[in-house]
Every structure is written in C-alpha cells, then in structure tokens.
Amino acid sequence: EDKVVQSPLSLVVHEGDTVTLNCSYEVTNFRSLLWYKQEKKAPTFLFMLTSSGIEKKSGRLSSILDKKELFSILNITATQTGDSAIYLCAVDRGSTLGRLYFGRGTQLTVWP
Amino acid sequence: DAGITQSPRYKITETGRQVTLMCHQTWSHSYMFWYRQDLGHGLRLIYYSAAADITDKGEVPDGYVVSRSKTENFPLTLESATRSQTSVYFCASRLGLGAYEQYFGPGTRLTVT
DSSP states (O other), X not given: OOEEXXXXXXXXXETTOOEEEEEEEEOSSOOEXXXXXXXXXXXXXXXXXXXXXXXXXXXTEEEEEETXXXXXXXXXXXXXXXXXXXXXXXXXXXXXXXXXXXXXXXXXXXXX | OOOEEEEOXXXXXXXXXXXXXXXXXXXXXXXXXXXXXXXXXXXXXXEEEEETTEEEEOSOOTTEEEOOSSTTBOOEEESSOOGGGOEEXXXXXXXXXXXXXXXXXXXXXXXXX
16 A cells, blocks of 8 residues: 655744654655645645655755655755644655645644 | 636535535646545545546545546535535646646635534
C-alpha cells in the first residue's frame, strides 16, 4: 500500500526559530513530491521536487528530496507568525489518472 | 481569470437529503479531484477524473456520486447525506501528468444535521 508519512504532526515555535518538516514515502513508480501550505483556506502550492539533492528555494522556505532514502524535508528559516499553517506533502506516483497521495500534514504554529 | 470555483461555499442540510456540490474550472485542465478534509484525517480523496466521462474512486467513495459530462465541471453528489459526511470538501484540478501541480478550489463547508 502506498504511504506518505509526515512528521511531526504538530510543532510550536517562536518567531525567528528555524523549523524542519519531514515527509517520508513508500510508493511505486515515484514521479515527484509536492509541498503545499494550507492556512485557513485551500492548500496553495509551494514546491515540486523530482530530482534528488537539488534544493528548491523560495525566500525563507527551502526543500530537498532524497530519492534513495525516500524522504523530503521542508525548511523554514527565521519563522514568522504568518508561517503558521498546515504543511502538506504529496507524492505523484505517475498513475494514469494524475492523482496525488497526501500525507496528513504538519500543523505549524509560530508564536510572536 | 476565475480559475477553479466551488459552490456553494457553505451548506447546511438534513440527514437523508440529496446534496450536490459544484466545481467549475476555467483552465481546461484534464484532471479533476474531490477531497474531503477532516480533523485527524487530513485530505482524503473521494473521486477523481482524467477527462470527460472518465472517473475513478479514491479512498472514501461510499455515499458519493460524481459525473463529468464537460471538461470544466465536476459535480459531487451526496445521494443521502449522513452526519459522517459533515466535512470541508475541496475540488482540485491539474493540467496534466508530469511536472504539473494540482490547484485547489476554495472549499465547501458542509454540515449535515
């Protein structure tokens, strides 16, 4: 059975801290891994990773994929209260109907 | 550019009633999806579709019906609503396979009393 596991499930930090969110997966025919941010509304896309070792970066957020060890991390440096959200990891296993396999998410709370 | 829209945004209905949630996208994306999101369960896939008239079940399809007669629309029907179907429902679409992300609609909050 395909699995996408995120850890931790929740995390509370103070502004300025650096956080690392984890996503491990066990899927057949891996194609890509995606990260989404969900505030009190619909998830919004952050990154898509397809190759091992290549970091994707956007401002204070960065992510990297390890296809050998089957995991990805999402780093957020100098956290701000606006980073408070659920962060979702999803894997595309290249199925013919284009579905993604989502983890349960990490609830990040950043206190001022 | 409306993107992907859902209606209604909020709905309260009674147990046993039929309810249809609408999803419309203006991008001509081939792939469309319905998820429900509940505390403790994350996003769960209900149904998905690769094109008009091609649909398949996700993890939690029981009690739901979908149709896709036109590429841009993907309605989700609860045939006889139950309290366990109280949830937030997200529609999503994707242009194609490969290096394409999935875009989510704004969601419909459904309460079944």
